[in-house]
Amino acid sequence: MQANSHAVFKKSWAAWLYLLPTIIILITFIFYPALKSVILAFYRSNFFLGTRKFIGFGNFRNLFKGPLAPGFIQCFFQTILFSLCVLGIGISFSLFLAIQANKRIRGARIYRLLLIWPFALSPAVAGTIFTFLFNSEIGIINEVLEKLFNLKPMWLSNPNLAFCVTVTAAVWKNLGYNIVFYLAALQNLSSEPLEAADIDGASGWRKFWNIMFPLLSPTTFFLIFTNLTYSFFDSFGIIDVLTKGAPMGNVPFDNAGITTTLMYKVFIDGFGGSSNMGFAAAEGTILMILVAGFSYLHFEVFGKKVNYDV
Amino acid sequence: MKKIGLILSCLLLGMTMLFANGTAEKTSTATKTNEPIKITFWHTFGDAKRQGWIHSVVEAFNASQSDYMVKEESKGSYRDCIQGAILAAKQGESPSLVHVAEAGSQLAYDTGIFLPVGEIGSFDTSDYIQPVLNYYTIGGKVNSIPFNSSSPVLYINTDMLVAAGYPADYVPDTFSDIINCCLKARAKGVANANIAISLNGWFFEQWLSEQNACMFNNDNGRTARATATLLDSPEAIKIAQFYADMQKNNLYSYTGKFEDWDGSDAIFTEGKAMFHITSTADIVNITNAVGSKFKLNVGMLPIPDGSTRNGTVIGGGSLWVTKNDDPKELKGARDFALYLTNTDNMVAWHKLTGYYPVRKSSIDTLKSQGWFDTNAKQLVAFNQLLQTKVNFASAGGLSGTVYDNRTIVEQAIQKVLNGTAPEVAMKEAKKLSDAKLAEYNANIQ
Numbered sequence: 001m002q003a004n005s006h007a008v009f010k011k012s013w014a015a016w017l018y019l020l021p022t023i024i025i026l027i028t029f030i031f032y033p034a035l036k037s038v039i040l041a042f043y044r045s046n047f048f049l050g051t052r053k054f055i056g057f058g059n060f061r062n063l064f065k066g067p068l069a070p071g072f073i074q075c076f077f078q079t080i081l082f083s084l085c086v087l088g089i090g091i092s093f094s095l096f097l098a099i100q101a102n103k104r105i106r107g108a109r110i111y112r113l114l115l116i117w118p119f120a121l122s123p124a125v126a127g128t129i130f131t132f133l134f135n136s137e138i139g140i141i142n143e144v145l146e147k148l149f150n151l152k153p154m155w156l157s158n159p160n161l162a163f164c165v166t167v168t169a170a171v172w173k174n175l176g177y178n179i180v181f182y183l184a185a186l187q188n189l190s191s192e193p194l195e196a197a198d199i200d201g202a203s204g205w206r207k208f209w210n211i212m213f214p215l216l217s218p219t220t221f222f223l224i225f226t227n228l229t230y231s232f233f234d235s236f237g238i239i240d241v242l243t244k245g246a247p248m249g250n251v252p253f254d255n256a257g258i259t260t261t262l263m264y265k266v267f268i269d270g271f272g273g274s275s276n277m278g279f280a281a282a283e284g285t286i287l288m289i290l291v292a293g294f295s296y297l298h299f300e301v302f303g304k305k306v307n308y309d310v
Numbered sequence: 311m312k313k314i315g316l317i318l319s320c321l322l323l324g325m326t327m328l329f330a331n332g333t334a335e336k337t338s339t340a341t342k343t344n345e346p347i348k349i350t351f352w353h354t355f356g357d358a359k360r361q362g363w364i365h366s367v368v369e370a371f372n373a374s375q376s377d378y379m380v381k382e383e384s385k386g387s388y389r390d391c392i393q394g395a396i397l398a399a400k401q402g403e404s405p406s407l408v409h410v411a412e413a414g415s416q417l418a419y420d421t422g423i424f425l426p427v428g429e430i431g432s433f434d435t436s437d438y439i440q441p442v443l444n445y446y447t448i449g450g451k452v453n454s455i456p457f458n459s460s461s462p463v464l465y466i467n468t469d470m471l472v473a474a475g476y477p478a479d480y481v482p483d484t485f486s487d488i489i490n491c492c493l494k495a496r497a498k499g500v501a502n503a504n505i506a507i508s509l510n511g512w513f514f515e516q517w518l519s520e521q522n523a524c525m526f527n528n529d530n531g532r533t534a535r536a537t538a539t540l541l542d543s544p545e546a547i548k549i550a551q552f553y554a555d556m557q558k559n560n561l562y563s564y565t566g567k568f569e570d571w572d573g574s575d576a577i578f579t580e581g582k583a584m585f586h587i588t589s590t591a592d593i594v595n596i597t598n599a600v601g602s603k604f605k606l607n608v609g610m611l612p613i614p615d616g617s618t619r620n621g622t623v624i625g626g627g628s629l630w631v632t633k634n635d636d637p638k639e640l641k642g643a644r645d646f647a648l649y650l651t652n653t654d655n656m657v658a659w660h661k662l663t664g665y666y667p668v669r670k671s672s673i674d675t676l677k678s679q680g681w682f683d684t685n686a687k688q689l690v691a692f693n694q695l696l697q698t699k700v701n702f703a704s705a706g707g708l709s710g711t712v713y714d715n716r717t718i719v720e721q722a723i724q725k726v727l728n729g730t731a732p733e734v735a736m737k738e739a740k741k742l743s744d745a746k747l748a749e750y751n752a753n754i755q
């Protein structure tokens with residue numbers, strides 16, 4: 001590191017010393033296990049039997065060729081679709097709600113509180129709430145729908161509806177998080193550009209799209225990234241409680257449960273049934289590559305569009 | 311000076327973190343001849359009623375002798391229990407006695423951490439009901455002692471049955487009987503004349519056994535290790551066809567989730583179905599939940615048309631003894647297992663839960679107590695078990711991938727419910743399950 005007269009630490013070894021505890025923790029709990037799991041992907045390993053045999057790319061071959069492949073490939077694309085839905089709907093809806101919550105109306109504080117508290121729930125609780133709401137026999141939504149329109153949709157056994165319910169639950173759970181950040185960003189916006197636009201006679205939509213949105217782009221950039229990791233990894237809790245990866249999709253999506261994301265598939269294959277750990281590690285490695293790819297694309301494509309002008 | 315202080319405290323923090331893992335000093339295990347040997351028992355019953363009962367049996371055992379001191383612990387689900395036992399064995403601290411689900415028998419056997427209970431001295435197994443003991447006999451040796459055993463039975467909403475014009479004690483015998491019964495009820499205007507069964511591969515295994523068909527090759531994995539499934543057999547397709555027929559007539563009702571026992575129970579106890587199939591272990595709970603809402607009857611599992619009733623496969627769990635260098639601890643674990651499943655304890659366990667007492671002497675005791683006069687519903691399940699023929703089909707499938715197989719079967723049935731032809735779905739299922747089984751067997755040289 002070059003000596004910088006403005007740097008806090010004059011010598012680099014002092015900086016490294018202070019970073020050491022964090023680096024040790026990161027290596028022990030994140031990097032080392034990740035490395036071990038990528039290595040495990042090249043072995044045939046069973047948890048119950050305690051066996052471990054090197055088989056090279058055997059697990060990866062089984063993922064893309066052979067009878068178990070269609071299920072994996074379907075989960076792969078389902079995960080991408082699920083993430084895009086959670087991202088797209090989550091961020092646009094949160095932005096909309098944050099703009100509404102930012103207005104100076106009576107009870108604005110209460111509305112903000114109500115919008116943010118779902119984030120504090122644990123995923124299991126959020127999943128349970130949705131399970132009861134959308135229970136096709138005794139859930140309150142079907143009770144109302146039956147009385148009003150004589151409709152009784154099978155929310156959790158129809159694959160298309162089940163996918164929508166899962167996306168809705170995942171979006172709802174993370175709304176609070178997104179709204180908090182957007183609210184903070186909105187409240188930090190200077191009013192000058194908007195007032196100038198008013199003087200020029202710009203419409204509401206114009207004001208939003210050409211002024212507010214670019215000014216909010218740093219927050220949007222950050223939230224897209226966190227929602228991406230949320231939809232890939234943290235949606236596990238909701239899926240496990242709500243659908244457990246089921247139901248099977250309609251042809252041609254009938255090789256795996258429609259709400260089985262890659263993360264959930266890793267869990268089912270690695271810890272359920274006969275615990276094929278090597279196979280699950282291979283799936284986990286592909287998931288890691290996928291997320292890394294998305295993150296790289298995200299930073300490259302959107303990073304350049306972020307507008308940091310205040 | 312301040313900087314050196316900072317650096318030193320940094321180093322101190324780093325050092326304490328490096329050495330922060332310590333194990334408490336172990337108290338030396340009892341080697342004196344008069345100290346009772348500690349036996350640890352891990353099981354999966356965490357609810358107050360059942361764990362409380364187990365605890366009382368443990369205390370009675372400890373009070374009745376001074377050689378052993380048993381301690382029981384609930385470990386959550388079957389999966390958590392066996393995974394915990396394996397991890398503990400790897401660290402050299404395995405529990406003495408472990409409660410393993412029936413489907414995990416091959417897995418438990420393959421882990422190599424258990425000792426077949428038949429190898430610990432000799433004891434009398436003639437009192438256990440033969441088909442039940444058969445399930446837990448691998449390679450001619452009794453591996454574990456059956457503890458909680460159950461079978462599937464048919465629960466009937468008698469009020470709906472009578473409204474449909476049937477006699478109150480009518481029990482449909484075959485698949486077409488039950489479908490026709492529901493259709494007649496519908497025609498008579500009975501609301502909610504449905505069939506509620508949780509979507510579970512366990513029932514599939516039962517219906518295969520009723521048709522004297524095996525789930526796996528090599529005689530259900532009993533004469534040699536199973537290497538393939540028989541999911542595309544005509545008997546298997548008949549079962550898938552049953553689901554297709556129910557769905558065609560819009561009679562099948564479930565919550566949408568796999569293995570949702572409670573959800574399907576709720577559908578029946580809330581009066582939203584006429585028939586329900588689930589384990590006998592839930593007789594007490596379902597009777598209580600139904601209460602006075604409607605009259606309840608229990609019958610034998612309906613079987614596929616054209617088959618002679620062969621019998622059901624035992625469900626539930628058994629007690630496995632872990633390997634140990636100390637022969638006294640082995641004997642203690644076995645003795646406690648035999649005590650927990652002795653005649654009187656099995657009678658009490660049955661009365662408390664609904665699980666079978668798998669001993670002939672317990673059944674005789676219950677008969678002499680007149681239990682079945684006031685609890686006729688329980689007798690149905692007993693007769694179903696006692697009439698089960700002893701063969702490979704009713705011994706149940708033994709393979710490392712029974713759980714995977716169940717999930718694959720459940721997925722296949724869901725495809726059938728969505729409209730796929732039963733033969734197509736079952737052929738697909740066979741391909742998938744065989745692949746999983748091949749992967750598992752490749753671990754074993």
